[in-house]
Amino acid sequence: MVLLILIKELKILIKDKTAVMILLVMPIILLTILGLALQGSFYSSEWTDPIHIAVVREYADHDPAGLLREAAPNDMAYRGILAGLGDHLADMDPDSWFFDDFMADEQVSKMISWEIMDKASARAALDGGEVSSVVVLPDNFARGILSGLFFDSGDTVGIQVVSHNQNRMSYKIVRALMNAFASRVSDDAIRQKLLMGIVQNGAAAGDAGEFPGSAEIAKIGITVESLYKRPALSSFQYYSAAILAMFLFYGAGFAGTRLLDEMKDNTYQRQVAARIRPWQILAANSLFGAVISVLQMLIVMLFSRLALGVSWGNLWVAAAGVFGAAAAMGGINLFLSVITVRTENYQVINGFRNILIHIFALLGGSYLPLEMLPKILQKLSFFTLNGLAIKTWTKGMQLYTIGEILPLLGGLLAFAAGFAAAGLLLYPWREGARRV
C-alpha cells in the first residue's frame, strides 16, 4: 500500500507543472545564476570579524644572548661587536619581535586575532573551522633570524602558512602579514649589518668590499604550502550544494501540502475507508518527501556536473550526503504531515515555506558562504539541516573521506530520527482518520 500511494503521488507530481518548476527546475536556475554572479569574487568579500588564526611555535624557549653567541662565527670582529652590545643582547629576541611587536601591532590586531597552539591542536582547530589558518614558526625561527641579522650564516627560516583553501581571503591576508614580518626583519637586518659593516670596516679597514649586498643579507624565507591539500571550492561548487540544500526543504513542504490537499479533497478519508491504514499514508508521505529530495539531488548533481563542470569530489561522501539528507527530509516531512493532520490548515506549511526555510537558508549557508557570516551564526549552522548537508557535500568536493564526515552524517540522521519521533508522538492516533 505504501508503494501504491508513493507511485500515485509521483504521478501527480509529474503532472503538476508548478511543483516541477519549483522543486526541480528552480534549483538549477538559481545555482547557475548565483554561481555565475559570484564567480571570481567568491571569497573576496569583507570580513565581519577579525580572522582568527593559530600560531604553532616549534622552537624551544631560549636565551637570545646565548643563541647569538653560539651562532656568531669564530671571528674576533664579530665577538667584539657582541661584547660591545653588552646588556642589549637580551633585547635581541625574535620571539618577542613577532608576538609582542608585530602581532600586537594595532593595525595587525584589526585584521587578525591569534592564539598559540601545539601542532595537533592547531590541525584540529583548522579542520573544525575554529581557526581559518595556522602559522607554523619553525624550530630555527629565533636562531635563524638572529644569525641572519648579525652574521651571514645562510640559515633559512621557513614560516608556513597553512590553510585548507588557497583561494580564501584569510589565507591571503595571513600570508601577506607573514611577508610583511619577513620584510621588516629583513630591513632590520640590512640596517643592522650596514651598521655592523661600518663598525667592522672601522675595526678592520680594507674589508668593506667583502661585505655582502643587501639583497643577500636576509635569508628569511616564507614557505607556503597546503598542509592537507584540499582543493579550493569554486562558486559553482559551493552554490550547487547550497541551493540544493535549501530546495530540499521545499520538497518537504510540498509533500506536507499534498497530504492536506488529500484531506480537503476527502481522498485521505476515502483511503482510510478502503484498506489503507493512516500510518501507511503517513509512511508513504514521508517516503514521498525523501524521494522528492533524492530526485532533486540527482538532478542538481547531474546538471552541475554535465553543464557546469562541477566536481563533487569524493562520490562516496556525496552519496552519503544524499542518503543523510533524504532521511532527514523524510523525517521532517513526517513531522510536517502530522502537524498538518492535527491543524488541518495550510498555516503551518505556509509558515514553514515562507519563513522558516529562509531562516534556515541564511543560518545554514545557502544564501551566503558561512565564512561571510558572524561567528555566532556560523556555529548555529551546525543545528540546521541544510548547513549539515552543505558541509557534507563541500567536504566531499574537497576530497574528505567518509570517516571524516561521519559526524555530519550523524547530525543529518539525528535530524531524521528526531523529527520522525516527534511526528509519531504528535500523531492523533486515538482520534481516527478525520477530525470533523
Add this chain to the structure above:
Amino acid sequence: MSLLEIRGLKKYFGQVKAVDGISLHVDEGECIGLLGPNGAGKSTAVSMIATLLKPDAGQIVYRGIDITRDSRAFKAELGYVPQDIALYADLSGMDNMKFWGRACGIGGAELKKSIDRIADIIGLKDRLKDHVKTYSGGMKRRLNIGVALLHNPKLIILDEPTVGIDPQSRNHILETVRDLNAQGISIIYISHYMEEVMAVCRRIYIMDYGRVVADGTYDELISINGSKQSIVFGMTGDERKIMEEVQKIGPCAKQNGEYILTVACDAQVLTLLNHATQKLGSEIQSYRVEKPSLESIFLNLTGHGLRD
C-alpha cells in the same frame, strides 16, 4: 441476523451532540435511506460506520463483528462513496480506477476485468483515458461511485451522491443504485432529498439533531401522521411574524416561497388561518391541501422543514 446493526451510537464534539444514540440496521440485500436536513448528523454517523471516526459510545456490528474493534473483514466488503468527490483530478479516470481498486485489495487481471465492468455501469468507458479535471460534474459523480464498486462490495454507503448535478446524471445514478440493489448489494443511501430516498430505499430513517426521530417503510412513516395533511399556502407580509402566528395552529415551515402547515384538515383550520391573516393585516395568495409526504412527516415530527 442483520448484515449491519448499529446500537446506541454516539459522537459528541465538545458540547455538540453530532450523533446522539442512534440505532439502525441493514438487512442483507436491503437499501435503507438516511434522511435529514443538513447538520442532522447523517455524515457523522456515516463517518463512524465507514471507520473514519471512532464513536464515543455504541456498537457497529457487521456480520456479528464489532467493527470498532476489528474492521478488516468489514472494509473488504465496504464500498464507500463520500459526499464530496474524492478523486485525483490530475490523474486520468483509468489511473483513479487502478489506484482505488488496488487500495481496495484487487489487482492484475481481476482489476482489469472489474474496471471494464464498472466503466460500463457508470457509462465512462470512452472517457477513462482523460484527466478527471476535464470531466463534467455528473461524470465525476459517476466515477466517484464507480471506484467504490471495483472490489464487488457487499455493502455500499452513498453519502449524498447526487449533490450539484444535472437531472440526467441524477437519474443515471439513481438507476445505478437500483440496479446494484437488485443484484443483492446492501445500500445505505444518505440524502436530504426525500424524493430520491423514496425512489431507491425500502426503509427510511429520519434523523434530526443527531437522533433518529422516525423509521420504517414509506407506508409506515405516512401512517405516523394519522389523519394529518399538509396545507400549503402563500401569504404576503413579514415572514417571522407569519411563522409566529401560524405556528400557534400547528407545525409550519417555509419552502420554495410557500408555507407548509401540517394539521388535521378540518374547517376550523381555515378559520384559524383567516384570523391570523386578519391579525397580521396580510392576505392569503394561494391555498391547497396536499396528501402526507415525507416532508410533512418530517415537519410534523421536528417542527421544521427538511431544507431549513
